[in-house]
Every structure is written in C-alpha cells, then in structure tokens.
Amino acid sequence: MxxxxxxxxxxxxxxxxxxxxxxxxxxxxxxxxxxxxxxxxxxxxxxxxxxxxxxxxxxxxxxxxxxxxxxxxxxxxxVARTFQIPILFPSITVYDNIRVGAHFGVLKGKNEKERINEVIDFVGLRGRENIVAEHVDLFDKRLTMLAGALATQxxxxxxxxxxxxxxxxxxxxxxxxxxxxxxxxxxxxxxxxxxxxxxxxxxxxxxxxxxxxxxxxxxxxxxxxxxxxxxxxxxx
Ligand SMILES: Nc1ncnc2c1ncn2[C@@H]1O[C@H](COP(=O)(O)OP(=O)(O)OP(=O)(O)O)[C@@H](O)[C@H]1O
Ligand SMILES: [Mg+2]
CATH class of the missing domain: 3.40.50.300 (P-loop containing nucleotide triphosphate hydrolases)
Incomplete structure (x- = not known):
C-alpha cells in the first residue's frame, strides 16, 4: 500500500x-x-x-x-517533519520545546503530558528534559526536534x-x-x-x-x- x-x-x-x-x-x-x-x-x-x-x-x-x-x-x-537546521525556542526547556511540537499535531487520544513523557523516553532524552534548549548539544537539539515531531503521533x-x-x-x-x-x-x-x-x-x-x-x-x-x-x- x-x-x-x-x-x-x-x-x-x-x-x-x-x-x-x-x-x-x-x-x-x-x-x-x-x-x-x-x-x-x-x-x-x-x-x-x-x-x-x-x-x-x-x-x-x-x-x-x-x-x-x-x-x-x-x-x-x-505527517510530521524535522528541519535541516534545528528549529527550537532557545530560551525554554527541552520539555517545553517538545510540548510546542506536540501542540502542533493531533490532540485526541492520549493526553499530551503522557505523549510527551513517552517520546522523551523513546528518543533517550530522559534526564535532560529540564535543560534550557540553547544549552544542550547538537545531538540533543536534533532529538528534541524529533521528539516534538513524534509527539504529534x-x-x-x-x-x-x-x-x-x-x-x-x-x-x-x-x-x-x-x-x-x-x-x-x-x-x-x-x-x-x-x-x-x-x-x-x-x-x-x-x-x-x-x-x-x-x-x-x-x-x-x-x-x-x-x-x-x-x-x-x-x-x-
Ligand atoms: N525560498 C526560496 N527562494 C528562492 N530559491 C530557493 C528557495 N528555497 C530554495 N531555493 C533554491 O532552490 C534550489 C533547491 O534548494 P533546496 O534547499 O531544496 O536544495 P537541497 O537539495 O535541500 O540542498 P542541500 O543539500 O544544500 O540542503 C536551490 O537552488 C535553492 O537556492
Ligand atoms: Mg536541504
């Protein structure tokens, strides 16, 4: 198909x-x-x-x-996407960046908090979710963007x-x-x-x-x- x-x-x-x-x-x-x-x-x-x-x-x-x-x-x-150059809000946390991504997508089904926590674990960002985005390295910036996309299911x-x-x-x-x-x-x-x-x-x-x-x-x-x-x- x-x-x-x-x-x-x-x-x-x-x-x-x-x-x-x-x-x-x-x-x-x-x-x-x-x-x-x-x-x-x-x-x-x-x-x-x-x-x-x-x-x-x-x-x-x-x-x-x-x-x-x-x-x-x-x-x-x-359909969700990530960008060639990480597009994030630098002064808010990794978690809140993922929340912005999650907001963009479907809001039915599981509640938002649950979806965000699931994707944080899934991509391996657990423990770094409360760091302000500008302070994480390029890899974590990419993971944050990816997590935001995944949170839209x-x-x-x-x-x-x-x-x-x-x-x-x-x-x-x-x-x-x-x-x-x-x-x-x-x-x-x-x-x-x-x-x-x-x-x-x-x-x-x-x-x-x-x-x-x-x-x-x-x-x-x-x-x-x-x-x-x-x-x-x-x-x-
Ligand atoms: N908004 C735009 N206005 C004018 N030209 C544009 C615009 N966006 C892309 N282009 C042009 O369209 C062509 C394709 O660009 P595109 O960014 O899609 O290439 P790409 O294959 O992603 O390249 P790269 O591997 O460098 O990322 C290029 O010549 C680029 O300069
Ligand atoms: Mg390109």
Missing part, C-alpha cells in the same frame, strides 16, 4: 525549477531515502509535502491530495539531514533510533541524507535527485550501481 504518491510535482522560484515534474511513491512501512547534490531540491520537496510551499502537481497522502494544505493541517493529517515522518555534524557514535545511535521508530512505532520515514553509507544502511529504497528531477529510484544496491548516479552524485 502506498502511503505517499507525488505526481508531477513542480516548484518554481522565478526562473528556477527547484523541483521539476517529480513523480514517485512511498510504500507504507518503509524507510525511503533521498539524496542528491546541494541545491538539488530535497528540502524544497519536504517543504512542498509539509505545506510550507505549494507548487503544481499532486501530493497524495493515504489517498487524499494534501498539496496546498497549511503546515498544521498537513500535520493533523498525520505521525504516520509519516520526514527527516532532513538528521546526522550532519554528529560524532560517529551519535550517527550510530541516530540510525538505531530511526530503525526503532520505523519498526516499533510503525512509522513510515522519508530521510534526506548526504552520507551514502548511512543512507544505504537505513533505507529500504532510495531516490536520487539532481536539479529537481528524479534520476534513479530503487533498492540501495541498485541505485548505488546506477551509472548516472555515480556520474552526478557519487563521483566516478
């Missing part, structure tokens, strides 16, 4: 087509990796899916076209370069955490990442884009052997 279908999605900034006629599908339950050179349109694609921008074409989530909805509406439908999670600048150990922990989110919570994940080794390890399928266009999609072992991918992205 497809959880997301993008059909001929295009976003222009003046003359520049940052995303161009992009068509692809994401299966429910998979970890779907996206890579491509700097400026190839990866973050713009996330901005389109999450309602930050709207362009042309269809973005179908669980059978419903969500293209053009506002970000909070997309979140209420069950998404069925699809978009993560934009979650491991850039982390230590090898933090990278390993991040990979394990994404796999745990996928397996234990049953959340479908789309992950943008430059480090191919990590992307290949974590993804069930991969899509490589260049200049806003899809150049290859498939299982990691196939994509990394693709001639055009080697040419434009991996280096020959």
């Amino acid at each position: 497809k959880i997301l279908q993008a059909k001929e999605v295009t976003k222009r900034f003046g003359e520049l087509a940052a995303v161009k006629d992009l068509t692809f599908e994401v299966e429910k339950g998979e970890i779907f990796g996206i890579a491509g050179p700097n400026g190839s349109g990866k973050t713009t694609l996330f901005n389109l899916i999450s309602g930050v921008y709207s362009g042309s074409g269809d973005i179908i989530f669980e059978g419903e076209n969500i293209h053009g909805l506002r970000p909070f509406q997309v979140c209420h439908k069950g 998404p069925r699809l999670l978009l993560v934009d370069e979650p491991i850039a600048g982390l230590s090898p150990r933090e990278v390993r922990d991040s990979v394990a955490l994404f796999q745990k989110i996928n397996r234990e919570l049953g959340i479908t994940i789309i992950i943008i990442e430059h480090l191919m080794k990590v992307l290949v390890e974590v993804s069930h399928r991969l899509m490589i884009i260049n200049n806003g266009e899809k150049i290859c999609i498939g299982p990691p072992e196939e994509v990394t052997q693709n001639k055009e991918v080697i040419e434009v992205y991996l280096g020959g």
Whole structure:
C-alpha cells in the first residue's frame, strides 16, 4: 500500500525549477531515502509535502491530495517533519520545546503530558528534559526536534539531514533510533541524507535527485550501481 504518491510535482522560484515534474511513491512501512547534490531540491520537496510551499502537481497522502494544505493541517493529517537546521525556542526547556511540537499535531487520544513523557523516553532524552534548549548539544537539539515531531503521533515522518555534524557514535545511535521508530512505532520515514553509507544502511529504497528531477529510484544496491548516479552524485 502506498502511503505517499507525488505526481508531477513542480516548484518554481522565478526562473528556477527547484523541483521539476517529480513523480514517485512511498510504500507504507518503509524507510525511503533521498539524496542528491546541494541545491538539488530535497528540502524544497519536504517543504512542498509539509505545506510550507505549494507548487503544481499532486501530493497524495493515504489517498487524499494534501498539496496546498497549511503546515498544521498537513500535520493533523498525520505527517510530521524535522528541519535541516534545528528549529527550537532557545530560551525554554527541552520539555517545553517538545510540548510546542506536540501542540502542533493531533490532540485526541492520549493526553499530551503522557505523549510527551513517552517520546522523551523513546528518543533517550530522559534526564535532560529540564535543560534550557540553547544549552544542550547538537545531538540533543536534533532529538528534541524529533521528539516534538513524534509527539504529534505521525504516520509519516520526514527527516532532513538528521546526522550532519554528529560524532560517529551519535550517527550510530541516530540510525538505531530511526530503525526503532520505523519498526516499533510503525512509522513510515522519508530521510534526506548526504552520507551514502548511512543512507544505504537505513533505507529500504532510495531516490536520487539532481536539479529537481528524479534520476534513479530503487533498492540501495541498485541505485548505488546506477551509472548516472555515480556520474552526478557519487563521483566516478
Ligand atoms: N525560498 C526560496 N527562494 C528562492 N530559491 C530557493 C528557495 N528555497 C530554495 N531555493 C533554491 O532552490 C534550489 C533547491 O534548494 P533546496 O534547499 O531544496 O536544495 P537541497 O537539495 O535541500 O540542498 P542541500 O543539500 O544544500 O540542503 C536551490 O537552488 C535553492 O537556492
Ligand atoms: Mg536541504
């Protein structure tokens, strides 16, 4: 079953087509990796899916076209995201930052406090939840942002370069955490990442884009052997 279908999605900034006629599908339950050179349109694609921008074409989530909805509406439908550069309120605690995230999403079901405490344990922030956000390190800032997204109880999670600048150990922990989110919570994940080794390890399928266009999609072992991918992205 497809959880997301993008059909001929295009976003222009003046003359520049940052995303161009992009068509692809994401299966429910998979970890779907996206890579491509700097400026190839990866973050713009996330901005389109999450309602930050709207362009042309269809973005179908669980059978419903969500293209053009506002970000909070997309979140209420069950899609959450994290940002390439951690977006947090620096002067409030980790806990309160997660609460802001939780507020953005669905408010039915479990009470908010319970949801927040669950995600704090799940991502491994317990013990650091009362620290003011500007005083935690980059890894914990990323975990805070991720926890806020998880607290909205998404069925699809978009993560934009979650491991850039982390230590090898933090990278390993991040990979394990994404796999745990996928397996234990049953959340479908789309992950943008430059480090191919990590992307290949974590993804069930991969899509490589260049200049806003899809150049290859498939299982990691196939994509990394693709001639055009080697040419434009991996280096020959
Ligand atoms: N709001 C905007 N206004 C004008 N141009 C933009 C805007 N956002 C993105 N772009 C341009 O669109 C193109 C795609 O940018 P995008 O941020 O999506 O790339 P990316 O693949 O995420 O790159 P990176 O790997 O560096 O994060 C770039 O040329 C960028 O300069
Ligand atoms: Mg980007």
